[in-house]
Amino acid sequence: MPTTSRTTLGALCWAAAAPLFLIANLVVGLAWTDPAFSWMTNNVSDLGNVTCGVWDTTRPRYVCSPWHDAMNVAFVLTAALLVAGLVLTWRSWGAGRSVRWSRRLVLAGATGLGLAGAFPADVNENLHLLAALLVFLAGNAGLVAAACVPRGTLLAPLRPVTITLAGLGVIGSVLFIAQQGPLLGIGGMERLSVFALPVWACVAGLHLHLTARRAAAPKPAAALV
Incomplete structure (x- = not known):
């Protein structure tokens, strides 16, 4: 597969990730009835808990997610x-130390999301905690590294967006771990942390797709003098 085609396919995968995750959060949350799901109070992982009951000793709350699967x-x-x-x-x-670190950390953060779904918090709390740490720490550290990629690399034009999302992700992680939730609640802080990577990937995917399309477009013939 030519590099441009690979990049385009990869970009489309990235662009689809955040909408899928957001829609799932909204739809599964709407299935909650008593109590209703709260983005300010509940964790994202509450949506995946397979049993009903009071959950979490640090912030006890009743969790019952009918569409956890x-x-x-x-x-x-x-x-x-x-x-x-x-x-x-x-x-x-492209090349460079920040590029290498960003790829590795983004991979770790993405793996954490998969582990969170494979091992719900009330099924295997230890592995779910590992998954959360990969998302909170590695995923957002990957965005920090992505904000430092060298000029001239394909993702360098996204630096302002990357810095913004990395900052929100880091702030969300720190406040969630500290169990502080100004304005948005503790659940809102977790969402800042968790959504930063998929949203960045969506923006980066659209950028890469448009760049690949421009590169593949036929060049106009030179005008005859």
Whole structure:
């Protein structure tokens, strides 16, 4: 497969990840009735819990997610799209230490999302905690590294967006781990942390897709003098 085709396919995988994850969060959350799901109070992983009951000793809350299977599948599919996009666009990232670190950390963060769906919090709390740490720490560190890629690389034009999302992800991670939720609640802080990577991948995917299309477009013939 030509490099441009690989990049385009990878870009489309990235662009699809965030919408899939967002729609799953909305739809599965709407299935909650008593109590209703709250983006300010509940964790994202509450949507994937397979049993009903009071959950979490640090913030006890009643959790009952009727469509937990759909959410866990969405976790895994989102991770698969992020990993596939990373692999297919790997060569397009360019060279440099920050590029290498960003790819590795983004891969770890995406893997964390998959683990979160494969091992719901009330099924295997230890592996789910590992998954969360990969998303919170590795995934957002990958965005910090992506904000430092050298000029001239394909993702360098996204630096302002990358810096913004990396900052939101890091702030969300720190406040969530500290169990502080100003304005958005603790659940809102977690969403800043978790959504930063998929949203960045969506923006990067659209950027790479448009860049690949421009590169593949036929060049106009030179005008005759």
